Amino acid sequence: MSTRIAFLKGHGTENDFVIIPDPENAVELSPAAVAALCDRRAGIGGDGVLHVVRSAAHPEARAMAAEAEWFMDYRNGDGSVAEMCGNGTRVFARYLQRAGYTGEGDLAIATRGGVKSVHIAKDGDITVGMGRARLPEGDVTVGVGDRTWPARNVNMGNPHAVAFVNDLAHAGDLLSAPLVGPPSAYPDGVNVEFVVDRGPGHVALRVHERGSGETRSCGTGACAVAVAAARRDGAEPALTGTPATYRVDVPGGTLVITERPDGEIEMTGPAVIVAEGEIDTEWLESAAR
Numbered sequence: 001m002s003t004r005i006a007f008l009k010g011h012g013t014e015n016d017f018v019i020i021p022d023p024e025n026a027v028e029l030s031p032a033a034v035a036a037l038c039d040r041r042a043g044i045g046g047d048g049v050l051h052v053v054r055s056a057a058h059p060e061a062r063a064m065a066a067e068a069e070w071f072m073d074y075r076n077g078d079g080s081v082a083e084m085c086g087n088g089t090r091v092f093a094r095y096l097q098r099a100g101y102t103g104e105g106d107l108a109i110a111t112r113g114g115v116k117s118v119h120i121a122k123d124g125d126i127t128v129g130m131g132r133a134r135l136p137e138g139d140v141t142v143g144v145g146d147r148t149w150p151a152r153n154v155n156m157g158n159p160h161a162v163a164f165v166n167d168l169a170h171a172g173d174l175l176s177a178p179l180v181g182p183p184s185a186y187p188d189g190v191n192v193e194f195v196v197d198r199g200p201g202h203v204a205l206r207v208h209e210r211g212s213g214e215t216r217s218c219g220t221g222a223c224a225v226a227v228a229a230a231r232r233d234g235a236e237p238a239l240t241g242t243p244a245t246y247r248v249d250v251p252g253g254t255l256v257i258t259e260r261p262d263g264e265i266e267m268t269g270p271a272v273i274v275a276e277g278e279i280d281t282e283w284l285e286s287a288a289r
Ligand SMILES: N[C@@H](CCC[C@H](N)C(=O)O)C(=O)O
Pocket: 015, 076, 081, 082, 083, 084, 085, 086, 087, 088, 158, 159, 191, 209, 210, 211, 212, 215, 217, 218, 219, 220, 221
């Protein structure tokens, strides 16, 4: 029998998501169902899915329920699970605001990367406390065609390889994943950022995301880039005692990233809900077969 599942569509700097409100965790989202929803021709289309579940109702989030009522069960467009999604966190917060679960001001959201503090400002922008970066030891490289660049291994809950390049066009068409080495540095795959300078404290990136391909923006990627840029520029906040702020232009807009001397990173940017509707479960079941 055909029933309906509610959905919304939203984006943060054009990193776009299918949002499935499911407070009691009643909707089974198999990897194939997620991939079908994210399909841009045969489905709704998106870089990923934001499954909105009460923390108390999800086995992966129950332990965070006292701190954060809502769990962002994030999936990449190919159906794989990721630890964290920065743009997704802002869009998730925007959905909670629109649904009346929260207002302007502060809230906490549980993610696989831990509880994130979020601030919804009056002017519309949303700031997420992204936590601290980890910088695993060891050299890594990123390659496209016959070019190879040294890169920075930055972990923002999820893995990133950040390569500074002379020209974003050198990343090529990004229809397939760049070569990242050594493979032992990223046993679970990696998101790859290509970065150019635009001016003091101002960079631009292109990104190839694990599980989604090239996207128009990546929030964790922008944070990883700001962390790598601060170290390259001799502006590491823990050493200078001064916060480092970078404006990070992405193909879909701009994010502002600040790292404080205690290592805590904040990301600020827009989040927009563009549509809402219903999914035919009969279609979803057959598309996911
Ligand atoms: N677009 C996201 C990151 C989503 C997860 C990533 N593809 C991964 O697999 O780690 C962001 O805004 O951070």
